[in-house]
Every structure is written in structure tokens, then in C-alpha cells.
Amino acid sequence: PSAQRGARVDRRADDLRAATGTPGWLRTDLDGIAAVRRSALTGRSTALQTHQAYSAVIADLHRLAGQLAEQMPARAGSGAHALAELDTAVQQAAAARGLLAAALAVPYSTRTVYDPVTGAPTETTDSSKAATKERDALSAAAQQARIRSDAALAAFRETAPEAARTAYDSTVTGPEVNSAAGYLTRLTDESSLSDADLTVGAAKVDAALTARLDLMRGAESSLYDHRTKDLERLRDDDVTALELRVALLGALLLVAIGIAAALARTLTRPLAVLRRGSARLAGAEDPVAEEPIRFTGRNDEYAEVIRSVNALHTQAAALAERVATLEADRKHLVGQRQKMADAREELRAELAEAAARLERTRAGIGSTFVNLALRTLGLVERQLTVIEGLEEREQDPDRLATLFKLDHFATVMRRHSENLLVLAGTEHVQQHAGPVPLVDVVRAAVSEIERYERVRIVTLPPHAHVAGFAADDLSHLLAELMENATSFSPPERPVEVSGWLLENGEIMLSVQDEGIGVDGERLTRLNARLADFDPDAPYTQDAEEGLGLGLYVVARLGHRHGVRVQLRAQKQGGTAAVVVVPRPLLAPAPGTAAPA
Numbered sequence: 001p002s003a004q005r006g007a008r009v010d011r012r013a014d015d016l017r018a019a020t021g022t023p024g025w026l027r028t029d030l031d032g033i034a035a036v037r038r039s040a041l042t043g044r045s046t047a048l049q050t051h052q053a054y055s056a057v058i059a060d061l062h063r064l065a066g067q068l069a070e071q072m073p074a075r076a077g078s079g080a081h082a083l084a085e086l087d088t089a090v091q092q093a094a095a096a097r098g099l100l101a102a103a104l105a106v107p108y109s110t111r112t113v114y115d116p117v118t119g120a121p122t123e124t125t126d127s128s129k130a131a132t133k134e135r136d137a138l139s140a141a142a143q144q145a146r147i148r149s150d151a152a153l154a155a156f157r158e159t160a161p162e163a164a165r166t167a168y169d170s171t172v173t174g175p176e177v178n179s180a181a182g183y184l185t186r187l188t189d190e191s192s193l194s195d196a197d198l199t200v201g202a203a204k205v206d207a208a209l210t211a212r213l214d215l216m217r218g219a220e221s222s223l224y225d226h227r228t229k230d231l232e233r234l235r236d237d238d239v240t241a242l243e244l245r246v247a248l249l250g251a252l253l254l255v256a257i258g259i260a261a262a263l264a265r266t267l268t269r270p271l272a273v274l275r276r277g278s279a280r281l282a283g284a285e286d287p288v289a290e291e292p293i294r295f296t297g298r299n300d301e302y303a304e305v306i307r308s309v310n311a312l313h314t315q316a317a318a319l320a321e322r323v324a325t326l327e328a329d330r331k332h333l334v335g336q337r338q339k340m341a342d343a344r345e346e347l348r349a350e351l352a353e354a355a356a357r358l359e360r361t362r363a364g365i366g367s368t369f370v371n372l373a374l375r376t377l378g379l380v381e382r383q384l385t386v387i388e389g390l391e392e393r394e395q396d397p398d399r400l401a402t403l404f405k406l407d408h409f410a411t412v413m414r415r416h417s418e419n420l421l422v423l424a425g426t427e428h429v430q431q432h433a434g435p436v437p438l439v440d441v442v443r444a445a446v447s448e449i450e451r452y453e454r455v456r457i458v459t460l461p462p463h464a465h466v467a468g469f470a471a472d473d474l475s476h477l478l479a480e481l482m483e484n485a486t487s488f489s490p491p492e493r494p495v496e497v498s499g500w501l502l503e504n505g506e507i508m509l510s511v512q513d514e515g516i517g518v519d520g521e522r523l524t525r526l527n528a529r530l531a532d533f534d535p536d537a538p539y540t541q542d543a544e545e546g547l548g549l550g551l552y553v554v555a556r557l558g559h560r561h562g563v564r565v566q567l568r569a570q571k572q573g574g575t576a577a578v579v580v581v582p583r584p585l586l587a588p589a590p591g592t593a594a595p596a
Contacts, residue, residue: 082160083220083227085152086168090216092149097209099142100187104202106135140191146184164223171219172212180212278309415448415479432468435587438507441466442497445478451486460499461507467587470561474581477557477565480550481511481577489515489574507581514574518567523575526551527566533559561585 157165183205187193277292292310387406394400439460446455466474478497485495493514500508518526533555558565564580 082156082164083223085156085159086220086223089149089152089156090213090220092145092152093209093213093216096142096145096149096184096188097206097213099138099145100183100209101202101206103135103138103142103193104200104205106131106138136192139188139193143188143191146188164226167222167226168219171222172215174215176208176211177215180208183208277306412448412450415476432471434468434590435465436468436471437589438464438466438499441471441475442478442499442509444475445482446497448475448479449483449486451491454486454491454494455482456494456496458496458498460497461501463589464499464501464507465587465589466581467585470585473557473561474563474585477554477563478509478511478579480554481565481579484548484550485511485513485515485575485577489513502580505583505586507586509579509581510576511579512570512574512576514570514572517569517573517575520569523567523569530555530558530565530567535559 156168160168183200187200187205292313391400439457442457442460446452446457449455482495482497489495496510496512498510498512502508530551535556554565557563558579562582562584564582566578568576568578570576
């Protein structure tokens with residue numbers, strides 16, 4: 001029987017290993033069953049150790065059974081949990097049988113003891129301490145197994161259906177079951193076996209417990225068969241329902257495909273008409289000559305789209321006509337632009353020719369001015385020579401005064417002739433052989449203006465001399481400033497000329513009048529023109545923007561020698577023209593050394 005039970009266990013273990021869903025930890029437990037059995041048969045492990053090893057594997061199997069029961073659908077009922085409880089009861093009953101058989105098999109000895117009072121003989125047992133300890137441990141484990149078996153049976157009766165309980169009760173019954181229950185009650189009521197319990201025949205106990213266990217396993221197997229058939233019936237019902245659903249879905253899919261095909265045909269025809277018509281209109285070279293798209297038989301969104309395309313075609317035709325008109329206008333404008341470009345080139349050529357003629361005319365006029373000015377200047381010089389000769393020989397005071405006036409007028413005419421040379425951009429300088437005293441330069445300037453009697457020289461730096469090459473130009477510059485001062489001031493008021501030697505060695509001269517003065521804005525413009533004079537700029541007679549003839553001559557002469565000129569408004573009225581003579585125009589007095 002032990003070999004048969006071992007073979008049955010091995011077959012069940014092989015079935016579990018072959019299953020694809022068996023967890024890895026359970027496969028490990030199943031692989032260890034053979035080793036546990038060999039240890040028990042060879043005596044390397046005790047009966048209690050073997051029981052504990054088998055119990056661990058059985059607990060894992062029960063855990064897997066519980067997980068499977070939890071995954072059962074609700075309509076499968078609670079039979080899975082009930083069968084798991086019944087299997088636990090069967091396994092614990094088998095464990096109790098094996099543990100009791102092992103406890104009864106522990107060796108012991110008997111001896112007869114006589115009562116000293118009555119003299120009646122009694123049988124007593126003797127065992128070693130190790131044997132007693134082993135027997136007590138096995139007995140306690142058997143008691144626990146019996147308690148767990150009874151608890152599992154109680155749980156089975158609570159969760160199992162009525163039919164399952166009836167089938168179990170009708171199967172597990174009879175004298176063997178009652179005898180086994182009696183043995184279990186007697187042998188497991190305490191955690192250790194008494195001497196009377198040891199006298200019970202181990203073979204009888206094993207036979208009774210084995211018979212009860214076989215009946216329990218038969219009932220369990222029958223219930224498992226019924227449970228399997230119920231689950232197969234549920235599976236068949238589910239498969240049938242699934243097949244019906246698949247068939248229904250297939251039919252619905254075929255119907256949907258048919259409806260979609262019909263709808264597609266109703267859509268593709270107007271779309272094809274729209275596509276071909278749109279392609280024809282889009283590829284036409286002349287939209288005006290193309291006919292619109294025609295489609296009859298329906299009045300829906302496709303017809304609306306076709307009407308929209310035809311409207312776009314009408315607009316495209318109108319735009320094509322407009323483009324043709326614009327193209328003709330563009331060609332006309334291109335021709336007009338070319339004519340304008342040709343006319344512009346002609347105007348440019350004429351402008352260049354006019355500029356060249358103007359330049360030649362200006363050069364001719366300039367040369368004429370220079371020629372006339374030189375001739376006039378020569379005549380004036382000869383006239384001054386004649387007048388000076390007459391002045392030397394004349395003794396009559398009245399005629400001598402007249403000659404002095406003629407001399408003065410000739411001097412003014414000479415300055416005007418020199419102005420013409422300045423305007424023409426020609427230098428006519430009579431350089432002196434040596435330095436000229438500054439006072440002589442100022443007096444010469446006074447003698448060259450018309451109202452010389454109004455000019456009063458206030459103060460000048462003593463011993464100041466001007467280089468000979470710049471003396472006449474500086475005198476001419478001062479004469480123009482004095483002429484302006486006497487012309488724009490009251491005739492009864494004097495014009496004062498002053499001079500100072502600056503710390504940097506330059507000389508500053510001032511020509512002051514008491515006239516009406518110049519407004520601030522025009523004074524700023526005049527000073528800007530004097531400070532940044534452009535020698536290439538022509539002379540203009542603009543009273544607002546121009547310098548005027550006198551200041552133009554002053555600016556050109558100042559630019560020629562680096563003389564700085566600035567106009568300043570005076571607090572008491574009038575204008576002061578400040579002239580700064582740079583050091584290069586100054587020279588030491590004859591007979592003295594030049595300063596280091």
C-alpha cells in the first residue's frame with residue numbers, strides 16, 4: 001500500500017509539473033518530494049521531520065488551490081472553497097493517521113508489577129527518555145492534525161452545498177468510520193499517550209483510520225468529479241454564448257460592409273464627377289472657353305460643392321479677362337517707362353552739357369573778372385602814383401585837401417578791385433620785404449575805408465609786427481570789418497579798434513561799433529559760416545543765409561592765413577568783430593631776436 005500511495009503521489013506531481021501554468025516555487029516543492037521520501041525510508045529523518053516536510057508541500061498546494069478558487073467566477077458557486085476545505089480535512093486526517101502509527105511504533109517494554117496489599121498483578125510499560133520524548137512529540141502533532149481536520153470539515157459543512165454535504169455524509173459512514181472516530185478520540189484527547197493507549201493494537205488503529213481515510217478520499221474524488229462536470233458545463237455554455245456572439249458580430253459586420261459599399265457608391269459617383277470636372281477646369285489654358293461642371297439627379301452637399309466650384313470658375317474667368325487687360329496695360333506702362341528712361345537719359349546728357357557750359361562760362365567770367373580787376377588795379381596804382389606826385393608839389397592847402405580826398409577814393413577803389421580778385425579766387429599779394437608794424441597794418445586798413453575819420457585806434461600791443469607775406473591781406477580783412485562797422489552804425493558814433501597780446505603768443509584785435517547789432521539767430525549762423533568756411537562755396541547775395549560781400553572776403557582771407565574771426569553782440573549795443581592773429585603770422589621787430 002505504501003508503494004501504491006507513493007506511485008499515486010508521483011503521478012499527481014508529474015501532472016502538475018507538465019501543466020503550463022504551474023508556478024516555479026511549486027515546481028521546486030514537487031521536485032523535493034522524492035528526496036523527502038528517500039530520507040524517511042532510509043532513516044536519515046525522523047517521522048516528525050518527514051511529516052513537517054510533507055506538510056510544507058501540502059500547504060503550498062492548498063495555497064494554490066485557494067488562489068484558483070478566488071479566480072472562479074461568481075456564477076460557479078462556492079464549491080471550490082468547500083472542496084479546498086475538504087481536501088485540507090483529508091490531508092490532516094492522513095497526517096493524524098501517520099503520526100499515530102509512528103507514535104505507537106516507538107519501542108517500549110512491559111513488566112508485571114504485583115500490588116503489595118492485594119497481591120494483584122498489573123502490567124506497566126517502560127521506555128527510555130528519548131523514546132518517550134519522540135512519542136510525545138508525535139502524539140502532540142497527531143492531536144494538532146486531528147483538530148485541524150475537524151476544523152476543515154466544519155468549514156466544509158458551512159460552505160458546501162446541501163447536495164455535497166449529503167453525498168459526503170452518505171459516503172463516510174459505517175462501523176469502520178465509527179471505530180476510527182473512537183480511536184481518534186481515545187488517542188488524541190491528550191497531547192501524550194498513556195500506558196493504556198500503548199496497549200492498543202497499532203494494526204487495528206491503522207486499519208480503522210485507513211478505512212475512514214479511504215472513504216473520505218472517495219467522497220472527495222466523487223465531489224471533485226461532480227465539480228469538474230459542472231465547470232465543464234459552464235465552459236461549454238460560455239463557448240456556445242461566445243460562438244453566438246461571434247456569429248452575430250459577423251452578421252452585423254457583413255451588413256455594415258454592405259451598407260458601407262452602398263454608401264460608398266453614392267459618394268464616389270459625385271466625387272468622380274467633381275474630380276474630373278475640377279481637373280478639367282484647373283488644367284484649362286483659357287478658363288473662359290471651358291464649360292462649367294454639370295451634375296443632375298440630387299440636391300445635397302455635393303451639388304452645393306459643384307455650384308461653388310462653378311462659381312469659382314466664373315470668378316477665374318473674370319480674373320483671366322482682368323489679367324489680360326492688366327497685361328496689356330502693363331505692356332503699355334513698360335513702353336512708357338522706357339520712353340521716360342530714354343527721356344531721363346537725354347535730360348542727364350543735357351544737364352551734363354549745361355553743367356559743362358556753366359563751368360566754362362563761370363571760368364570765363366572768373367577770368368574776365370580777374371582781367372578787369374587787374375587792369376583796374378593797375379590803373380588805380382598808376383592813379384595813386386600821379387596823385388602822390390601832385391601832393392608832393394602842391395603848396396595850396398585847399399587843392400592839397402582835394403588831392404588827399406582823391407588819394408583816399410583811389411585807395412578805396414583799389415580795395416574793391418582786390419575784392420574782385422578775392423571773389424574770383426585769385427591771390428594778388430604784394431609781399432613786403434620785412435615785417436610790418438601792426439599799427440601800420442591797422443592804419444593802412446583805416447585808410448582803405450570810405451568813412452575813415454570815424455575810426456579811432458584805442459590801443460595796440462607795442463612792438464607787434466606782422467610777417468610781410470600776410471600784412472596786406474590782414475589789412476584788407478580789417479578794412480572790410482571797419483567798412484561794415486561804419487556802414488551799420490550811427491554816423492556820429494565812432495568805431496573803436498583795440499588789440500591785445502594773448503598768453504599763448506597770439507594777438508586778438510577787436511573792431512567795435514555802436515550800431516543796431518545783429519539778432520542772435522543770424523549771429524549764430526554767421527559765426528558758423530566764418531568758423532567752417534568752405535573755400536569752394538560760391539559767393540551768394542542771399543541776405544538771410546549768405547555772408548554778404550564784406551564778410552565773404554573776410555572769411556576767404558581768414559581761411560587763407562588761418563585767422564579766426566568771430567562776431568559778438570555787445571551789452572551796450574552794437575557788434576564787436578574779434579580777430580585772432582595766429583603766431584605764424586607774427587614776426588619779431590627788425591633788429592631783435594625771435595623769441596624761443
